[in-house]
Amino acid sequence: MITDPWFLIAVVASFTGYAIYLAGLQRRLVEPNRASWLIWSSATLVEAFTYAAVNPGTPQSIVFMLSAAACVMIAVALWQRSRWSAPDLLEGICMGSSLAAILLWLVFREAFWAHMLVVAVVPVSFWPTWRSVWGDRARERSPAWGLWSIGDLATLMLATRTGGQDIGEYAYILVELACHASVWFMIGLGTVNPLRSFGWREGRLRVLDVYAPANPFAVRETHLGKAVFAAQPFGAGDEIVAFTGRRLPAERLPRRLIGQADRFVQIARDTYLGPSGGIDDLINHSCAPNAGLRFTGDTPVLVAIRDIAEGEEIAWDYSTTLADAQWRMTCTCGAPECRGIIAAFDTLPPDRQRWYLSRELVAPYLVPNRSDVAA
Numbered sequence: 001m002i003t004d005p006w007f008l009i010a011v012v013a014s015f016t017g018y019a020i021y022l023a024g025l026q027r028r029l030v031e032p033n034r035a036s037w038l039i040w041s042s043a044t045l046v047e048a049f050t051y052a053a054v055n056p057g058t059p060q061s062i063v064f065m066l067s068a069a070a071c072v073m074i075a076v077a078l079w080q081r082s083r084w085s086a087p088d089l090l091e092g093i094c095m096g097s098s099l100a101a102i103l104l105w106l107v108f109r110e111a112f113w114a115h116m117l118v119v120a121v122v123p124v125s126f127w128p129t130w131r132s133v134w135g136d137r138a139r140e141r142s143p144a145w146g147l148w149s150i151g152d153l154a155t156l157m158l159a160t161r162t163g164g165q166d167i168g169e170y171a172y173i174l175v176e177l178a179c180h181a182s183v184w185f186m187i188g189l190g191t192v193n194p195l196r197s198f199g200w201r202e203g204r205l206r207v208l209d210v211y212a213p214a215n216p217f218a219v220r221e222t223h224l225g226k227a228v229f230a231a232q233p234f235g236a237g238d239e240i241v242a243f244t245g246r247r248l249p250a251e252r253l254p255r256r257l258i259g260q261a262d263r264f265v266q267i268a269r270d271t272y273l274g275p276s277g278g279i280d281d282l283i284n285h286s287c288a289p290n291a292g293l294r295f296t297g298d299t300p301v302l303v304a305i306r307d308i309a310e311g312e313e314i315a316w317d318y319s320t321t322l323a324d325a326q327w328r329m330t331c332t333c334g335a336p337e338c339r340g341i342i343a344a345f346d347t348l349p350p351d352r353q354r355w356y357l358s359r360e361l362v363a364p365y366l367v368p369n370r371s372d373v374a375a
Ligand SMILES: [Zn+2]
Pocket: 286, 287, 288, 331, 332, 333, 334, 335, 337, 338, 339, 340, 341
């Protein structure tokens, strides 16, 4: 069995996955769900110790031990950087039922129903992770999910080749495969492509560079609807997020959206940036913003105007990219200096215009020639 290529593929894929996931966790590229990882580390620990008791010294028992160690390392790393808070209802139910199923299996190990109970709670253990990925797929954006799916597939191939497996064994492997692959699909299949995971950047080999950086944002509801909050501090001048999305000529802008067209950013006199589907769509306007849009390269990048503390809402002044004289939106940003209305850049008080211009936070097509700025 140990010389079977499927065994080797399963082991290599699974452990490469753990290594990448741990590296991502250290670098805050992923924001795993604590409830799911508590269940998974308990389950792999129980599995490893019971298997080792029955089959001591076999290669499989060593693999199970190492898997359990990796899961525990991830759970501990996760717990270390978390703040203590009570699990919410869903996390509580999922952890309670999963741990109860594992305990029942420990007691009634020989019973088929106990084995199938463990199979049935695999999706339950994934539920908190599915919920967090559904809310923000950047939380789990790691090639590890693809590698774990490949590892499950190899385990399945191995089971069919070695034979002698009962239906319960297949059920467990298939459910694991379906759950790992579901997360992989939810975060985007491109995340396992090694050519996008490794690369020569800025003169040296880098790993994981292509991902959206960690998830430094939290999306919460405010009186204005969805709003983006800093989940980590930003220093003045830090790049916060690049604004992406499809470029649309002005005449193709959906006119009936005016008034709530805040997901379209005017980047040139006749060009708008459409919604990207990402966090940049949700960042609100403020008349006293802590961030501004800078147009140095190809894509506009939101930068911090001043230090932004963790938990502060991130906002920028929509007028700094706006020339359309007809575009108007009532502002309820609540800042003491609120202008009451968001409109084209030239409607801003001249000193406010200069304030943005001197910080290079105005769309280039709105910038008057240099001598005017200095005045
Ligand atoms: Zn305002």
